[in-house]
Amino acid sequence: MSLKGKKIILGVTGSIAAYKSATLVRLLVKAGAEVRVIMTAAAADFITPLTLSVLSKNPVISHLQNDSHTWNNHVELGLWADLMLIAPASANTLAKMATGQCDNMLLATYLSAKCPVYFAPAMDLDMWQHPATRRNVGQLQSYGNTLIPVDNGELASGLVGDGRMAEPEAIVAMLVGSI
Numbered sequence: 001m002s003l004k005g006k007k008i009i010l011g012v013t014g015s016i017a018a019y020k021s022a023t024l025v026r027l028l029v030k031a032g033a034e035v036r037v038i039m040t041a042a043a044a045d046f047i048t049p050l051t052l053s054v055l056s057k058n059p060v061i062s063h064l065q066n067d068s069h070t071w072n073n074h075v076e077l078g079l080w081a082d083l084m085l086i087a088p089a090s091a092n093t094l095a096k097m098a099t100g101q102c103d104n105m106l107l108a109t110y111l112s113a114k115c116p117v118y119f120a121p122a123m124d125l126d127m128w129q130h131p132a133t134r135r136n137v138g139q140l141q142s143y144g145n146t147l148i149p150v151d152n153g154e155l156a157s158g159l160v161g162d163g164r165m166a167e168p169e170a171i172v173a174m175l176v177g178s179i
Contacts, residue, residue: 003175003179008035012047015088019047026055027168043062081115119147
């Protein structure tokens with residue numbers, strides 16, 4: 001599998017599936033991609049920015065300003081990327097993307113992106129099946145974004161059903177097959 005020379009933004013949102021983003025970054029880098037990670041504040045409750053920074057070999061971006069108080073330019077990031085992948089994509093982030101809300105660095109970059117956008121939802125069964133979530137997913141697809149289908153299996157709640165984020169290997173295979 002090769003993503004050699006591809007520039008990928010990985011957006012990580014607040015979901016227990018954020019732990020899979022470490023493997024996802026590793027696989028993307030191994031496939032030859034340059035990866036920049038943007039995390040929401042809620043994502044940092046599930047996985048540390050340091051982990052993703054070490055694996056991506058780039059600083060993790062989470063705010064419009066970085067530690068040295070200079071601006072992280074969401075427009076430049078949106079132009080830089082060959083592909084944007086949001087994985088995991090929480091129900092909250094899907095809703096904000098679908099309605100054009102822009103209250104964090106990830107959403108600002110999404111709205112500025114000139115590249116293909118893929119999203120891999122991750123949430124509990126009832127949240128995934130809710131009509132509002134189904135509408136939001138359909139809206140995102142109508143914008144030309146690509147849904148990476150959820151998996152069926154055991155969920156963090158203990159329920160079993162649809163809503164699990166696709167496995168990192170399947171996500172990377174889908175990206176390689178589409179580029």
